[in-house]
Amino acid sequence: MTLPASRPRFAIAGPPNCGKTALFNALTGSRQKVANYSGVTVERKTGIARLASGAEINLVDLPGTHSLRARSPDEEVTRDVILGRRPGEPVPDLLIAVVDASSPKTGLRLAMELVTVGLPMIVVFNMIDIARHRGIEIDTAAMQDKLGVPVVTANSVRKGGLDALLAQLQATLDEGVPPASENLWSPPSASDLRQSHREADRLIARAITLPPEPDTLTHRIDKVLLHPVLGLVCLLVILFLMFQAVFSWAQPAMDLIDTAFAALGSAISTHLPDGILRSFLLDAVIAGVGGVIIFLPQILVLFLFILLLEDLGYMARAAFLMDRIMGGAGLHGRAFIPLLSSFACAVPGIMSARVIENRRDRLTTILVAPLMTCSARIPVYTLIIAAFIPARPVFGVLNLQGLVMFALYVAGIASALAVSFAAKMLVWRHTPSPPFMLDLPDYKMPRPKSVAIGLWQRARAFLRRAGTTIFAMTVLIWVLATLPGAPPDATEPAIYYSFAAKLGHLIEPILSPIGFNWQISVALIPGMAAREIAVSGLATVYAVGGDGANLGSVLAHNWSLATALSLLVWYIFAPQCISTLAVIRRETGGQRWMWATFAYMFALAWIGSFLIYNGAVAMGWG
Amino acid sequence: MNTPAHPDRHAGHGSEAPRPLGNLDRGFTGHVHHISANHDTGALPPEELERRLIELGFVEGARVRILHEGLFGRDPIAVQVNGATVALRRREAMAILVS
Numbered sequence: 168m169t170l171p172a173s174r175p176r177f178a179i180a181g182p183p184n185c186g187k188t189a190l191f192n193a194l195t196g197s198r199q200k201v202a203n204y205s206g207v208t209v210e211r212k213t214g215i216a217r218l219a220s221g222a223e224i225n226l227v228d229l230p231g232t233h234s235l236r237a238r239s240p241d242e243e244v245t246r247d248v249i250l251g252r253r254p255g256e257p258v259p260d261l262l263i264a265v266v267d268a269s270s271p272k273t274g275l276r277l278a279m280e281l282v283t284v285g286l287p288m289i290v291v292f293n294m295i296d297i298a299r300h301r302g303i304e305i306d307t308a309a310m311q312d313k314l315g316v317p318v319v320t321a322n323s324v325r326k327g328g329l330d331a332l333l334a335q336l337q338a339t340l341d342e343g344v345p346p347a348s349e350n351l352w353s354p355p356s357a358s359d360l361r362q363s364h365r366e367a368d369r370l371i372a373r374a375i376t377l378p379p380e381p382d383t384l385t386h387r388i389d390k391v392l393l394h395p396v397l398g399l400v401c402l403l404v405i406l407f408l409m410f411q412a413v414f415s416w417a418q419p420a421m422d423l424i425d426t427a428f429a430a431l432g433s434a435i436s437t438h439l440p441d442g443i444l445r446s447f448l449l450d451a452v453i454a455g456v457g458g459v460i461i462f463l464p465q466i467l468v469l470f471l472f473i474l475l476l477e478d479l480g481y482m483a484r485a486a487f488l489m490d491r492i493m494g495g496a497g498l499h500g501r502a503f504i505p506l507l508s509s510f511a512c513a514v515p516g517i518m519s520a521r522v523i524e525n526r527r528d529r530l531t532t533i534l535v536a537p538l539m540t541c542s543a544r545i546p547v548y549t550l551i552i553a554a555f556i557p558a559r560p561v562f563g564v565l566n567l568q569g570l571v572m573f574a575l576y577v578a579g580i581a582s583a584l585a586v587s588f589a590a591k592m593l594v595w596r597h598t599p600s601p602p603f604m605l606d607l608p609d610y611k612m613p614r615p616k617s618v619a620i621g622l623w624q625r626a627r628a629f630l631r632r633a634g635t636t637i638f639a640m641t642v643l644i645w646v647l648a649t650l651p652g653a654p655p656d657a658t659e660p661a662i663y664y665s666f667a668a669k670l671g672h673l674i675e676p677i678l679s680p681i682g683f684n685w686q687i688s689v690a691l692i693p694g695m696a697a698r699e700i701a702v703s704g705l706a707t708v709y710a711v712g713g714d715g716a717n718l719g720s721v722l723a724h725n726w727s728l729a730t731a732l733s734l735l736v737w738y739i740f741a742p743q744c745i746s747t748l749a750v751i752r753r754e755t756g757g758q759r760w761m762w763a764t765f766a767y768m769f770a771l772a773w774i775g776s777f778l779i780y781n782g783a784v785a786m787g788w789g
Numbered sequence: 790m791n792t793p794a795h796p797d798r799h800a801g802h803g804s805e806a807p808r809p810l811g812n813l814d815r816g817f818t819g820h821v822h823h824i825s826a827n828h829d830t831g832a833l834p835p836e837e838l839e840r841r842l843i844e845l846g847f848v849e850g851a852r853v854r855i856l857h858e859g860l861f862g863r864d865p866i867a868v869q870v871n872g873a874t875v876a877l878r879r880r881e882a883m884a885i886l887v888s
Contacts, residue, residue: 233844270872272846351887357836360843377872386856393867395860489875491861500865500876523830600834602881603865604845607874 175344175529176225176257178411180281181265182273183231183349184480184608186293186323188212189617190265192474193323194332210518211244213762227259233273234280236354240521240754249284250352260344261287263332268298268305271375271611276367278314280300280355285348286314286336289335295320295613309374324614366687372730377662379503385609389484393607398488409472410576413465413542420464428457430746447645450710455703460633462699466542467622469511474621478613482507483605492601496584498535499528502602506583508530509539511625513747518543525601531590533754534764535583537747538740540576543698547738548575550702555731571735578739582771625762636746640700641765644689644707669710672750681737681776682784694743701743729783733776742768810853810868811882818854819887820830821847822871826884845877846870847885 181187192199193215212228229248230241237246251258253528264281266274271292278290292298292305311318319335322328331619355363371377393399432453439445476482482504490500498506509516516536523529540548552568589622623676647667654664670692671685678688690704709721722731742748742765752761783789807822824842826835843856847853847870856874857867865878 206861236840236844280872302852355840357843360840361848364843364846364848389857389867390875393857395858395863399860487865488859490865490878491859521860530794602841602878604841604875604877604881606845607867607876647803694867726822 174223174225175260175340176227177216177261177263178229178248178259179263179265180228180249180277180450181228181275181293182233182267183230184606185231185265185274187231188228189323189614190321190329191216191226192293192617192620193329195226195426200735205333206598216336220337220340222337224336224340232277235275235284235352238524249281249286250350258347260288261339264288264334265293266290268292268295268303268492269301271298271303271305271371272367273606275370276363279363279366280352282314282354283350285346285350285352286411287339287347289332289339290314290316290318291332292318292320294322294611296325300390302376304376306374306376307586310370313370313373324616329374329501334448341579362488364761388610392481392484393487398484402485405476409469412472413468417464417468418500421461422641424457424461424463428453431457438451443649446649447642450648450707451641451645452638454706454710455700456633456638456639460630462542462546463626463629465545466511466629467626469542470622470625471618473508473511474618475613476610480608480610480616483607486603486605487607493584494600494603496588497531497595497600498584498587499525499532499601501522502532505536506539507537509541512541512543513537513539513744514750517747517750521754527595527598528601530755530760531595532613533751533760534590535587537742537744537764538579538583540579540739541698541744543744544575544738546699546702548572548634548735550705550719551722551731551735553727554723555726561605570649575735575739578736582632582739585766601685632746637700637703641703641707644692644700644704648689652685680771680780682727682733682780682789683737684726684730685724687730687734698738698741699734727783728788729780732788733780736775736779737772740768740772742772805888807886807888809883810855810885810887811866811879811886812856813887815855815858815863815866817887818852821849821851821853822886822888823849825886826883829883833883838881842881842885845875853885853887 177189178206179191191214194216199212210230214228216224216226218224227248232242232245235244235246235249239246247253248256249262262284264274266278270361277707278288281288290310292307292310295305298305307318307320317335317339323331345530359419363459384675392401425701430451435445435453439448444696455635476485486500486503489503493500493502496619504522505516506521507516508519513536516539517533520529520532520536522717523532549572552571556568556571561567569598585693644667647670648665650666651664667689668685670688674688674692675683675685676715683691686708689708690701692704694701694704705722707717709718709725747759748765751764752758755761806859810817824839824847826838826842826857828835850872852869854869856869857865859865863879865876867874867876868882
């Protein structure tokens with residue numbers, strides 16, 4: 168006998184879009200932790216729910232699933248946790264099965280399946296406010312009678328919406344969580360599934376009052392948003408607004424961060440004597456880390472859009488609209504969501520590819536996700552565009568700088584489609600294309616609190632990265648660029664004698680055919696950790712070199728246009744992101760696809776830069 | 790509601806022969822007659838496709854209605870099944886016979 172753990176461990180299970188995570192957020196507030204399940208990048212959310220009596224419960228938010236017949240990696244995690252098949256993870260003491268009260272059938276079928284597992288259980292009819300608004304009434308007593316487990320209703324937004332659930336949890340703790348009974352679950356056959364549909368229908372007929380007329384709002388909205396032509400137009404407008412917002416809404420906040428770091432820098436300059444400490448604070452900490460944190464507002468705006476569209480229920484519609492278009496290039500409609508997230512960062516993008524059931528589709532999506540222009544490239548792009556591309560109007564209305572930025576995004580998308588098409592032709596020639604089937608959930612207003620918690624988690628992850636990896640790498644470049652000091656009879660700036668210069672000169676032969684000088688080569692080495700570090704790397708290298716404050720004008724002075732264009736093209740393809748490569752390794756279960764991604768991206772980057780550099784030199788821009 | 794107890798009992802009788810959902814136009818309304826997955830209806834093994842379709846709600850007797858279709862090749866389609874709306878490609882929808 169083991170001693171009972173200090174807190175009981177309850178797991179929340181339910182189908183996707185049933186408001187499970189909102190319920191989890193409402194129960195745990197900020198007392199939660201997001202990590203990954205060991206071995207896979209499926210998100211593992213745990214938190215502590217505190218009852219009025221002071222009793223505490225460890226809550227686990229399991230990935231959404233339709234049934235225990237798991238088909239994708241995240242559904243497998245849910246199945247394995249519930250069935251106690253995950254090594255090192257104890258079976259939950261109790262299951263909280265969440266059912267979307269406004270469309271109860273899917274959740275009810277899952278709840279009925281979960282009952283057969285034999286764990287103690289509470290069924291929660293969630294979003295009851297929306298359901299009541301639509302005229303749906305749930306007879307919890309009848310439901311409880313038929314299911315044989317406690318049934319409560321809840322909503323995660325209104326005050327008091329969780330009272331019934333909290334009271335039930337308290338009652339369960341007071342009585343003592345009952346032991347699990349025998350597990351009778353086995354993978355269902357087609358006739359078992361038919362049977363379960365009939366049972367669910369019977370249960371719904373007994374215990375749920377449905378409105379005489381079903382909700383038509385979703386249908387009316389879909390008449391426009393799923394219209395073959397209008398729907399695509401709306402999708403393009405939404406994407407356009409999203410990128411517009413990333414660049415314009417974020418600007419004031421970015422200016423503010425910029426001013427703050429500049430003020431900090433000048434305060435340090437005036438109060439500290441010239442020396443190694445001042446150089447460290449100015450060139451490594453402020454120039455390096457400050458140069459990355461400034462992109463936090465853009466990343467947050469992008470994630471705000473993605474979270475809102477997800478909560479609204481639009482993402483499945485986007486997948487529907489894009490399926491045929493992306494199918495031509497060998498991508499699955501569902502790949503749209505991971506690829507869209509990759510505009511923020513390829514890491515969550517690749518992780519969200521786990522919702523794609525088929526391995527072939529998932530691998531292709533993972534392979535091309537790093538080609539979508541992630542926010543880490545924005546610093547590099549904006550720096551070089553501002554320094555080299557004149558802000559000239561084009562056709563009267565467009566701005567040349569904006570146009571170049573847009574072209575870089577388009578180049579990323581086009582190359583992603585081309586690579587997946589090539590993979591379809593070369594690798595998957597003999598595999599028939601897998602099916603596309605998904606639920607189009609009813610539209611729901613996003614819950615501000617849930618969106619806020621999601622944004623906060625993204626911000627925290629980004630700041631943690633800036634504070635650890637990026638900071639460590641910046642310090643490394645600063646050390647390489649500062650040591651050893653210049654000899655007493657030095658004729659060149661001190662950095663010419665540093666380790667950084669030696670390293671840069673070492674790899675310069677590989678990069679000089681594409682127009683990169685040794686300073687770029689130096690910045691690219693630590694830039695392997697994350698793309699945006701190349702900017703802080705360049706800032707550090709040139710700041711240590713004593714080239715004044717404004718990096719843009721320093722670059723404009725030191726580089727040819729051909730070199731600048733070559734570096735832009737390099738960054739469309741550059742495989743430089745250790746986190747992305749690590750995630751690819753974990754998600755694909757081996758090194759093979761990681762190296763394949765690295766190799767093809769490196770090859771494309773080098774060839775693309777070589778062509779553009781030599782083309783530009785031939786144009787006389789060398 | 791006439792729900793056939795056995796999916797095989799379909800051909801030959803009744804006023805209207807069941808047709809594959811994958812061939813029908815937007816606006817079609819009817820009921821699922823039975824599921825008939827074979828090797829031409831996609832990459833999945835027929836038995837697995839049948840289970841997936843049932844999980845989406847395509848059980849015998851379910852009311853279906855084609856709500857939307859895509860721009861290219863009128864594919865995929867959005868189908869209302871009882872209360873829910875699901876999206877699928879016409880190729881897999883060929884396995885759903887409706888009347």
